[in-house]
Amino acid sequence: MYHVRFLKVPYTKTSKISIFKRFESKSNRSAEQITLARSPISRPPANGGYIIHAVVTVTTDLGESFLYGDAQLSVTFLSISKDGKESIVSHQIVDWTCGMQALPIELPVTISDIRRIKKQNAAADEFIIKVDLNQGVRYVDHNHGDAENNDPIRFLPVTSQKFEIRDGFVRYKRDDNGFVVRKVELGNLRLALLEETGNSVNKHLWDSGLLLANYISTSSAAIQKKILSSLIPSIASGKIVRILELGTGCGLVGILFSKLVPNSEVYLSDLESTRDVCERNIALNKDRHGRHGKMRFVTFDWDSSSNTASENAEVYDKDWDLVISCDCTYNPDSFGILTDVMQKVIGQTTKLLLVHKDRHGSEKQIFDMLRDKTKFVCDSEVVLGKKMGISRAHILSKN
Structure with missing residues (x-):
C-alpha cells in the first residue's frame, strides 16, 4: 500500500x-x-x-x-x-x-x-x-x-x-513535531497511532501489521472467534493469556490483540529506542474501563548478550501462549538471532504467528531455519494483501 x-x-x-x-x-x-x-x-x-x-x-x-x-x-x-x-x-x-x-x-x-x-x-x-x-x-x-x-x-x-x-x-x-498520527479504522475498532516522521525503520507502521489487523478486525464474529481459537487454544478456559510480540515497533499488532483478548497480558518488545513511541501508543489506546487486556512495553534486543539479566528474564522466564512476529523478515542477516530467540521462547504448546510481506525470495529461508531449529510446522497460511505487495500470515506450532 x-x-x-x-x-x-x-x-x-x-x-x-x-x-x-x-x-x-x-x-x-x-x-x-x-x-x-x-x-x-x-x-x-x-x-x-x-x-x-x-x-x-x-x-x-x-x-x-x-x-x-x-x-x-x-x-x-x-x-x-x-x-x-x-x-x-x-x-x-x-x-x-x-x-x-x-x-x-x-x-x-x-x-x-x-x-x-x-x-x-x-x-x-x-x-x-x-x-x-x-x-x-x-x-x-x-x-x-x-x-x-x-x-x-x-x-x-x-x-x-x-x-x-x-x-x-x-x-x-514537547517534541510532537517529530511525530504524526495515523487514525486507523479496523472494523469497529478505532486506533490512533503515533509514528515518527524521520527515516527510522522501527518507528513506522508497516503493511503486514496493518493488513493483519484489518483482516482480523473486519472478520465476522464467528470467523474472528475461529482465528483466535486457532492462535490461542486455551482462550476459552478463562485463564490469563500471555502474548509476546517480537519487534513491536509502534505497537499496532500488540495493541490490537490486547483489545481482542480481554483476559490477556501482552508484552510488546523492541529496542529501547522504540520505547517512547510505543508507550505513547499504549497510553493513547488504553481502555479506561478495564475491558481489554493489559499491555506493557519491554526492552529486548534479539541479540540476548546486549540485554541486562532482567530484560532477558522478562522474555525468557515466562510461558507464552502466543508469540507474534510481524514484518520482521525484511533483513535476512537477522534470521539467525531471531530464530534463536524463537527457539527459546516457544514452548510445546506455544503458537507462533509469523506475518510478512513478500519483499524478496530469501525470506523463505526463515521457515527452513525454524523447521530445523524448533521443529516447527505451518498449520495454516492466509494471504492478506495482493497486488500492492503480497502479505501472508502463517500460524506455526511445534511438531
Whole structure:
C-alpha cells in the first residue's frame, strides 16, 4: 500500500520578519514586510492571515519506492476544540504527478477563516492538518497497474500532531513535531497511532501489521472467534493469556490483540529506542474501563548478550501462549538471532504467528531455519494483501 508521509510537518518559514505574520491591512505593512510578502516563496492571503507549509511524499511502507503515477491529494486544515470537536478551517486539493518524490504544500488561512471558527466554537485553540487521497477520484499507478483491486487498504492518510498558531508561527508541544498520527479504522475498532516522521525503520507502521489487523478486525464474529481459537487454544478456559510480540515497533499488532483478548497480558518488545513511541501508543489506546487486556512495553534486543539479566528474564522466564512476529523478515542477516530467540521462547504448546510481506525470495529461508531449529510446522497460511505487495500470515506450532 502507499503511505502518505510528512517529510516536513506543518511549519512556518522565518526570515528577519516572518512572512507568515498576521497582516491586518496593506496600510500598516512596513516596507520590509511588503518585500517579504512579494517574495516568490510565499505570499500571505490578500485579506490578511497565514500560510501554513508542509512537505509530503507518497511511498511504500519501507520507503523503497515512490508512487509513480498521478494522484490528487486532499489537504484539510482543522481546528480542534478542548472537547475534541473538529471543524474545517480550510481545504485544498493538490496534485501529485508522475516522477515526484516530494510535494510542497502551501495552505492559506485567512483571518476570516479563523474568526469564523472562533465564532462557531470559541474553545478552538489547536489545529491539525490531514492529508489523504482525494476521495472518489481515480489515481494512476504505473508501478502496480490498475488502481482498483481487491487489496483492502490502498492509501494510508496522515495527520499532523496538534499545534497552535502564535505570533504567526506554528508551535508544537514537547517534541510532537517529530511525530504524526495515523487514525486507523479496523472494523469497529478505532486506533490512533503515533509514528515518527524521520527515516527510522522501527518507528513506522508497516503493511503486514496493518493488513493483519484489518483482516482480523473486519472478520465476522464467528470467523474472528475461529482465528483466535486457532492462535490461542486455551482462550476459552478463562485463564490469563500471555502474548509476546517480537519487534513491536509502534505497537499496532500488540495493541490490537490486547483489545481482542480481554483476559490477556501482552508484552510488546523492541529496542529501547522504540520505547517512547510505543508507550505513547499504549497510553493513547488504553481502555479506561478495564475491558481489554493489559499491555506493557519491554526492552529486548534479539541479540540476548546486549540485554541486562532482567530484560532477558522478562522474555525468557515466562510461558507464552502466543508469540507474534510481524514484518520482521525484511533483513535476512537477522534470521539467525531471531530464530534463536524463537527457539527459546516457544514452548510445546506455544503458537507462533509469523506475518510478512513478500519483499524478496530469501525470506523463505526463515521457515527452513525454524523447521530445523524448533521443529516447527505451518498449520495454516492466509494471504492478506495482493497486488500492492503480497502479505501472508502463517500460524506455526511445534511438531
